[in-house]
Amino acid sequence: MKATIARGAGVPVLTNRTELGELAERNHILGRGGAGFPFARKIRALPDRGTVVVVNCCEGDPTSRKDATYVYNSPELVQSGVELVANALRARRTILAVHEGTEAENVLRSTAPVEVEILAVPPLYVASEATALINYLNVGTPRPAGSITLPTTAGAGGMPTLISNVETFVHVAWAARGELAPPARRAMLSTVTTSSGQQVITHRADTAVDTVLQAAAADHDGEWILVGGITGRWVHRDEVGPVLAGALAGLPSYVILDRNTCPIGQTARMLADIVRVSAGQCGPCIFGLPAIRKDMRDLVRGDLRAYKRLRRRLPVISGRGACAHPTGAVGLAASALEIVDHGHRCTARCDTAGVASRLARRLR
Amino acid sequence: MSLRAPLVQLRVDPISCQAHGLCAAEFPDGIELDEWGYPIIVAGPVGADQVRRAKRAASACPVLALRLSPVR
Numbered sequence: 001m002k003a004t005i006a007r008g009a010g011v012p013v014l015t016n017r018t019e020l021g022e023l024a025e026r027n028h029i030l031g032r033g034g035a036g037f038p039f040a041r042k043i044r045a046l047p048d049r050g051t052v053v054v055v056n057c058c059e060g061d062p063t064s065r066k067d068a069t070y071v072y073n074s075p076e077l078v079q080s081g082v083e084l085v086a087n088a089l090r091a092r093r094t095i096l097a098v099h100e101g102t103e104a105e106n107v108l109r110s111t112a113p114v115e116v117e118i119l120a121v122p123p124l125y126v127a128s129e130a131t132a133l134i135n136y137l138n139v140g141t142p143r144p145a146g147s148i149t150l151p152t153t154a155g156a157g158g159m160p161t162l163i164s165n166v167e168t169f170v171h172v173a174w175a176a177r178g179e180l181a182p183p184a185r186r187a188m189l190s191t192v193t194t195s196s197g198q199q200v201i202t203h204r205a206d207t208a209v210d211t212v213l214q215a216a217a218a219d220h221d222g223e224w225i226l227v228g229g230i231t232g233r234w235v236h237r238d239e240v241g242p243v244l245a246g247a248l249a250g251l252p253s254y255v256i257l258d259r260n261t262c263p264i265g266q267t268a269r270m271l272a273d274i275v276r277v278s279a280g281q282c283g284p285c286i287f288g289l290p291a292i293r294k295d296m297r298d299l300v301r302g303d304l305r306a307y308k309r310l311r312r313r314l315p316v317i318s319g320r321g322a323c324a325h326p327t328g329a330v331g332l333a334a335s336a337l338e339i340v341d342h343g344h345r346c347t348a349r350c351d352t353a354g355v356a357s358r359l360a361r362r363l364r
Numbered sequence: 365m366s367l368r369a370p371l372v373q374l375r376v377d378p379i380s381c382q383a384h385g386l387c388a389a390e391f392p393d394g395i396e397l398d399e400w401g402y403p404i405i406v407a408g409p410v411g412a413d414q415v416r417r418a419k420r421a422a423s424a425c426p427v428l429a430l431r432l433s434p435v436r
Contacts, residue, residue, distance in 0.1 A: 144379075145379070146377060146378070146379055148377065281378070281379045282378035282381070282402075283378065283381060283383055283398075283400055283401070283402035284378065284400075287400035287402075288398075288400065313399075316398050316399075316404065320378060320402070320404070321378055322377075322378045322379045
């Protein structure tokens, strides 16, 4: 049974996959889930009909609220983008994936047309990873399945599957109306988190990060910013401030660390959560992540050997899981080591300053 | 025109892998074990003179987690 979505009035139509691919290419549409994969290339890997379209509204990273904002504030816009893509691809199924029990699930259930399925995903961090969503659809197990077969080749039910972040579909909707500005001037949502709470700021991609941070948290004087989500990296406020927000890769999310919190200590605490949410399927993740978590804790106490263990272990763990989880954890840990390397003078009294100077002495 | 065998590389499925370590024992030049016993495949295509050993390493895996596939 063909599930053509009824077209809302006044919405432009793309009649086939080729037109959708051209629209995506002309407008430089990139995936908005954090990886920035060129959307046109994904479209072109699909057949002309019979695709399963999965719109990822899960937003598993707790530091990001842009997707929830689109869903709550602009459900028609989301729907418009989903319709355009599903109709152009002659989709056999269209699925909105969202974490169960969330407000986003409620909104989607009340606004989605009847032909669109809502998939309530268990509230697990790795469940929203692309292959995990497909695995959940297929066999009810929300765990990453590895990258041996691409979803575009065989995904949900063994069918070619397009799975992309909800904001990517929003960009398609804007592009079809001629409202998607060139990348530098594009409108974007950034999430800024501080100890007082979380705010979503709308701004252009050519806005400096400092302007975004000021708009959200004018009175916050923290030095260290976590950029890109929980598996992002630490950047000093002075270095990230002048950078254009749209020039940064990854999730548009910033966590301003309080001045009295050490970024190294915070990394150790975050690694504990990163360990806990692992799917626990791959050796480098099962064993490697707890090891680097312990090393990071020891490093906070000034253990030079822990620094060396981290330097040895991080490259070994990176890239060797079925999904990007261990790689992301390594990225976060590596950026904490960079802070130590640059001679961290901690306002929260960690002991890593000793590590940096002892390393410098050994290198001389 | 010379006939050249296609380039192949070893890839491990990290989900199936259970760290039996037989692969590394069979092909130590191409596979190292990390400190937890899991294989690290030496980067790059397998040298022509090593292909047979690489195939034996893949067959040695009790859970068939290792495969030799064409370089993409």
